[in-house]
Amino acid sequence: MASGKENATYQLLIVVDEAVSVRVGQLGEFAFAPGYYVYTGSARRGMKARLKRHLARDKRLRWHIDYLLANPHVTVVDVQILDQPECEVNQYITGTIPVPGFGASDCTAGCGAHLFEVRSVNWEG
Numbered sequence: 001m002a003s004g005k006e007n008a009t010y011q012l013l014i015v016v017d018e019a020v021s022v023r024v025g026q027l028g029e030f031a032f033a034p035g036y037y038v039y040t041g042s043a044r045r046g047m048k049a050r051l052k053r054h055l056a057r058d059k060r061l062r063w064h065i066d067y068l069l070a071n072p073h074v075t076v077v078d079v080q081i082l083d084q085p086e087c088e089v090n091q092y093i094t095g096t097i098p099v100p101g102f103g104a105s106d107c108t109a110g111c112g113a114h115l116f117e118v119r120s121v122n123w124e125g
């Protein structure tokens with residue numbers, strides 16, 4: 001693999017600990033049930049900085065995921081970094097889409113969203 005895309009994809013395992021309503025930028029306000037969520041993103045450069053940013057609560061809200069993670073009842077409990085393309089990884093997830101279009105502004109693979117609510121966590125760490 002000489003594409004320079006290795007380790008470009010990351011997934012955040014997110015726990016919502018009580019029912020919350022979150023305004024997700026211009027997508028609007030959405031209810032999130034308590035449970036597990038998986039967010040898939042990519043950072044070709046600056047992976048460490050990106051992940052550190054996701055884990056920080058105080059920041060300017062830029063991406064859809066920022067709005068969700070800014071809520072005090074929402075916590076990132078695990079992170080994994082993968083070699084496969086972002087959308088391929090995302091499409092492996094079995095779950096429901098709480099917010100159509102979430103994190104998928106740049107998606108050209110028809111994922112529907114890059115955030116899924118998952119019933120059980122099949123986390124290959």
Ligand SMILES: [Zn+2]
Nearest residue numbers: 087107109111
């Ligand atoms: Zn996608």
